Every structure is written in C-alpha cells, then in structure tokens.
Amino acid sequence: MRFLGFRDLTVAYGAIQAVRGVSFSLERGQIVSLIGSNGAGKTTILRTISGLLRPRWGEILLNGEPIHGLPAHEILARGVAHSPEGRRVFARMTVEENLLLGAYTRHDEAGTQHDLAWVYSLFPVLGERRAYKAGLFSGGEQQMLAIGRALMSRPKLLMLDEPSMGLSPIMTERIFETVQELQAEGTTVLLVEQNALAALALAEHAYVIDLGRTTLSGTGAELLADPRVQAAYLGEGVPS
Numbered sequence: 001m002r003f004l005g006f007r008d009l010t011v012a013y014g015a016i017q018a019v020r021g022v023s024f025s026l027e028r029g030q031i032v033s034l035i036g037s038n039g040a041g042k043t044t045i046l047r048t049i050s051g052l053l054r055p056r057w058g059e060i061l062l063n064g065e066p067i068h069g070l071p072a073h074e075i076l077a078r079g080v081a082h083s084p085e086g087r088r089v090f091a092r093m094t095v096e097e098n099l100l101l102g103a104y105t106r107h108d109e110a111g112t113q114h115d116l117a118w119v120y121s122l123f124p125v126l127g128e129r130r131a132y133k134a135g136l137f138s139g140g141e142q143q144m145l146a147i148g149r150a151l152m153s154r155p156k157l158l159m160l161d162e163p164s165m166g167l168s169p170i171m172t173e174r175i176f177e178t179v180q181e182l183q184a185e186g187t188t189v190l191l192v193e194q195n196a197l198a199a200l201a202l203a204e205h206a207y208v209i210d211l212g213r214t215t216l217s218g219t220g221a222e223l224l225a226d227p228r229v230q231a232a233y234l235g236e237g238v239p240s
C-alpha cells in the first residue's frame with residue numbers, strides 16, 4: 001500500500017487555481033522532492049497535506065485512508081509534520097517552548113523529554129540556547145528550530161518547505177545531512193526546495209511542478225540528467 005498518495009488534487013485561493021489536478025505518491029521511507037519555479041504550487045501542496053487548506057477536488061490518502069477532510073491537529077496526530085516556509089517560529093517564546101509546542105499532540109512526558117534531547121543532539125546550538133527567545137536567533141538557527149519543532153511530534157512524514165532558504169552553504173549541508181539521518185531512522189521526507197541540485201541529489205523520487213501541474217517525474221538521478229531540468233532549474237549547477 002502507498003504511504004501517501006494524491007489523486008487529482010486541485011486547490012484554489014478564490015478564483016486562483018494554484019494546484020491543478022496533481023497526482024503522485026510516496027513510499028514509506030523515501031525522500032521525495034518537489035522542485036519548480038516560484039508560484040508553481042509547491043507550498044500549496046504541503047499546506048493542503050497538513051490540513052491548513054482544503055482541496056477543491058481530489059483526494060489525499062495516508063496509508064490508504066483519506067485525510068483531506070481532517071483538521072490540521074488530527075493530521076499531525078497521524079504522524080504528518082510540516083516545517084513551513086520562512087521559518088515561522090514564535091519569536092517571543094524560548095527555543096524549548098517552541099520545541100514543546102511541536103509535541104502538543106503527544107501525551108508521553110518521558111518520550112517528549114527523550115525527543116527534546118534528540119533534537120538538541122541533532123542541532124547542538126539549540127540545546128546551548130534552549131532558554132533564549134527564538135527571535136534573537138539567526139535565520140539558520142530559526143530554520144533549525146522550525147525543523148526541530150516539526151520533529152518533536154516524531155513524524156512518520158516530515159514535510160520541509162525550503163529548508164535551505166537564506167542559509168549559508170555549511171548550514172545548508174547540515175540540514176541536508178539531517179534529512180538523510182532522519183531517513184535512515186525510517187522517516188519519510190517530502191522536500192520542497194529551490195536548491196534543485198541538492199533536492200534531486202537527495203531524492204529517490206522527484207517531481208517537477210509547473211503552474212500547478214506535475215510536468216516531469218523520475219528518480220532524482222534521472223531528473224538531474226534530464227536536459228529540460230538542467231536548462232530550467234539547474235543553471236550553473238549542472239553536474240558533470
């Protein structure tokens with residue numbers, strides 16, 4: 001059975017159709033990347049999976065069960081966590097308070113404390129500054145915090161929207177290494193990324209989204225080698 005599947009997903013903001021009949025699927029334990037230009041509809045797809053938006057048409061199945069009518073907190077409780085674009089952390093709350101918010105659907109204190117320690121081991125800077133207000137942090141640190149908060153629900157599916165945006169190359173590498181470590185621990189990852197080279201290099205499977213539709217799909221390696229992808233999304237970064 002597919003872990004996550006979409007059929008004919010159509011999402012609109014009023015009269016603007018942002019996603020126009022997208023169908024694709026993820027197998028358990030895969031890293032799947034969505035690439036495409038600005039405004040293609042990638043963020044809208046993630047927000048719809050999270051339950052923040054309702055599809056106008058189509059369905060989203062998690063382990064064969066429809067989730068597209070459920071409220072966001074129930075989708076989170078089923079193991080789907082979302083680290084949103086633009087590092088939306090709560091600036092006036094401390095690092096630890098932000099992380100604990102990610103665990104609000106859980107009711108196991110011991111497991112939550114264990115996972116706090118786990119997130120601090122993934123991102124030591126968060127542990128060192130756990131009592132500081134998140135608003136004092138650099139962009140990269142806030143990005144780590146947004147990812148850490150998503151991890152605090154111990155998701156089966158982790159969705160990351162532009163995790164490398166605004167980060168230094170070293171920080172970006174650390175984030176992508178973490179994605180691979182999470183996959184090795186069994187987490188399925190759906191990644192939206194402007195850095196198409198890195199997103200395709202990481203992904204078992206990837207989709208190109210353009211104007212709300214899936215225009216190309218294949219393994220990460222296939223898309224990296226595709227001249228259409230190279231021309232449109234890889235620019236200077238075409239691998240030799």
Ligand code: ATP
Pocket residue numbers: 013016017018036037038039040041042043044045085
């Ligand atoms: P980006 O990388 O720039 O975030 P994206 O591929 O994630 O791009 P979306 O943010 O999903 O694209 O946007 C898809 C389309 O929906 C765009 O045309 C965008 O202008 C429109 N859109 C997004 N959010 C809203 C909104 N809140 N209200 C109206 N239109 C929106």
